[in-house]
Amino acid sequence: MPSHKTFRIKKKLAKKMRQNRPIPYWIRMRTDNTIRFSLFDPSLLLLLLLRFSTQPLNSSMTLLLLLFRYNAKRRHWRRTKLGF
Numbered sequence: 001m002p003s004h005k006t007f008r009i010k011k012k013l014a015k016k017m018r019q020n021r022p023i024p025y026w027i028r029m030r031t032d033n034t035i036r037f038s039l040f041d042p043s044l045l046l047l048l049l050l051r052f053s054t055q056p057l058n059s060s061m062t063l064l065l066l067l068f069r070y071n072a073k074r075r076h077w078r079r080t081k082l083g084f
Helices: 007-019 042-051 057-068
Strands: none
Touching: none
16 A cells, blocks of 8 residues: 555545444443344353353353454454455
């Protein structure tokens, strides 16, 4: 990419920069909103629940919240290029 960037390229870079961030914590605080996490099948999620059920409730709930607060479209600057 040349060092002299057009305004159109700068707009695209700004949009991609805004998209490349974690999901905010307040999204799961809203009512009737769930972030679906499709990478895990239900059996694996059940195994995780059984594994962490011996620990106090707070740590297992923290694990579940971390699992469901995942942005599957995060992009690393070196691994995935934008292509323009």
